[in-house]
Amino acid sequence: MLDLSRVQKELMDCNRDKDISGISVELRGDDLSRLFGTISGPIATPYEGGTFRIDIHLTDEYPFEPPKMQFMTKVWHPNISSQNGAICLDILKDQWSPALTIKTALLSLQALLSAPEPDDPQDAVVAQQYLRDYPTFVGTARYWTETFAKRASVGIEEKVQKLVEMGFPEDLVRKSLDKVGGDENMALEKLCSG
Amino acid sequence: MSYRGSAAATKRQAEILKQTGNLCFTKERFGAAIDAYTEAITLCPNVPIYWTNRALCHLKRNDYTKVENDCTKALQLDSNTLKAHYLLGLALLQRQQHSLGIKELEKALELGRIAKGYMVEVIWQEIAKAKYAQWEHGATNRTCRLQSLKDVCEKALKEKYLRDASEAEGFVDETEKVHLEQLEYLKEVLNKAAEADMPTEVPDHLCCGITLDILRDPVIIPSGATYERAVLLEHLEKVGKWDPITRTPLSEHQLVPNFAIKEAVQAFLKDNGWAYKLG
Incomplete structure (x- = not known):
């Protein structure tokens, strides 16, 4: 059984100081096991100024099992898949402890953005670039932040309205936006491709 | 020989009647269950469980006086009958005897903790x-x-x-x-x-680092951290035999009751009854 009382407390606690921490957690629906987190890109990194959304799924065994986390916002980073946002981080796997929380996990992700570990990569292509051609890596990471992580911070309602004005039905628009983590261009692509 | 034989037969007969009662109970035929338990009690009046099972049926029928009578009888036979304290507590609460009811439930909780956590969650919630x-x-x-x-x-x-x-x-x-x-x-x-009556926040030092809730049965471990006993045991069983923070090896026998924190929690709850609100 998922410890609902703990999850509720975590949500309250996390959102209390979100302006300072740059980290927030929200419900995806009524179900406390489906959440999404938001972290701001650390200053003095190619991710600065970006807002990154992370899909969070809590299993019934939480907090005795780690939360399942995945980037919804596309990000160029050696330890995050550029394809699907999968994350390579020990505390989300065998190094998880029930004394950790969703907030501490998101803080660790923020720290991971600051300090990539290319020797233990999730995305081999990115890791290779990081090690062999650092300036290009920084350029690409910054470009991805500009392209994907900044648009996502525009209010979701505005995006819904824009896409609806283009002639797509609202429920489909919302579903597509939700699937791609609120990215307007990707949602449009999805809507156009059928 | 024949006397002992018949005593054994009576016992057996009473056990069968109890099983009949249990079966009726699961089918929510409380009247029939009461009849079966009553017969069992007539045959063997010194078995507490016959009384507590009948008490549970009376509770289902909101017959609180009879719950009280049966539980009192069971407790006369054995003052450590967890279910008798529990059901008596519930009946007393229904009859607006709050302090007495809570006292019975607390006794049941204590017995549950001795019995390795039997029914403690349910009792605590009540x-x-x-x-x-x-x-x-x-x-x-x-x-x-x-x-x-x-x-x-x-x-x-x-x-x-x-x-x-x-x-x-x-x-x-x-x-x-x-x-x-x-x-x-x-x-x-x-x-x-x-x-004084405004709900605020339970201070962190009175909460378990895993449940994030106020500590009920706090245990301290060698690193100095305090956790809710049941949850730490769950961690040791499901995640691994190590300290959740320091990750040094930890086993069940290293858990020590933290009486100081327990008293602090009780003092806090005495002045801040709102903190009993269930999540």
Whole structure:
């Protein structure tokens, strides 16, 4: 059984100081096991100024099992898949402890953005670039932040309205936006491709 | 020989009747279950479980006097019958005997902890519910009393002000200033008094680092951290035999009750009944 009382407390606690921490957690629906987190890109990194959304799924065994986390916002980073946002981080796997929380996990992700570990990569292509051609890596990471992580911070309602004005039905628009983590261009692509 | 044989037969017969009762109970045929248990009791009146099972049926039928009678009988036979304390507690709560009911439930909780956590979650929830209701009742009462005190005081101050103002010609401004100050101060004092019943946050040092909830049965481990016993045991079983923070090896026998924190929690709950609210 998922410890609902703990999850509720975590949500309250996390959102209390979100302006300072740059980290927030929200419900995806009524179900406390489906959440999404938001972290701001650390200053003095190619991710600065970006807002990154992370899909969070809590299993019934939480907090005795780690939360399942995945980037919804596309990000160029050696330890995050550029394809699907999968994350390579020990505390989300065998190094998880029930004394950790969703907030501490998101803080660790923020720290991971600051300090990539290319020797233990999730995305081999990115890791290779990081090690062999650092300036290009920084350029690409910054470009991805500009392209994907900044648009996502525009209010979701505005995006819904824009896409609806283009002639797509609202429920489909919302579903597509939700699937791609609120990215307007990707949602449009999805809507156009059928 | 024949006497012992028949005693054994009686026992067997009573056990069969108990099983019949249990079966009726699962089908929610409480009347038939009561009849079966009653027959079992007639055959073997010294078996506490026959009494507690019948008490549970009476509870289902909201027959609280009979629950009390059966539980009392079971406790006379064995004062450590967890279910008798539990059901008696529930019946007493239903009959508005809050303090006595809570006392019985607390006894049941203590027995449950001795029995390796048997029924403790259910019992704790009933206690928390009762304590919260008790606090809510008291708090509503106190709020009403404060409000009526406020009304009376304001009225008296106003009368005093009108009298003073009519007597102190030429110093009306000063009289009014004093009057307003007194009203303001009265409000401050009463707000301060009302604060005691305002739900706030349970301090972190009284909460478990895993449940994030107020500690009920706190245990301290070698690293100095304190956790809820049941949850730490779950961690040791499901995640691994190590300290959740330092990750050094940890085994069940290293858990030590933390009486100081337990007392601190009890003191806090005594003054802050709202903290019994279940998540």
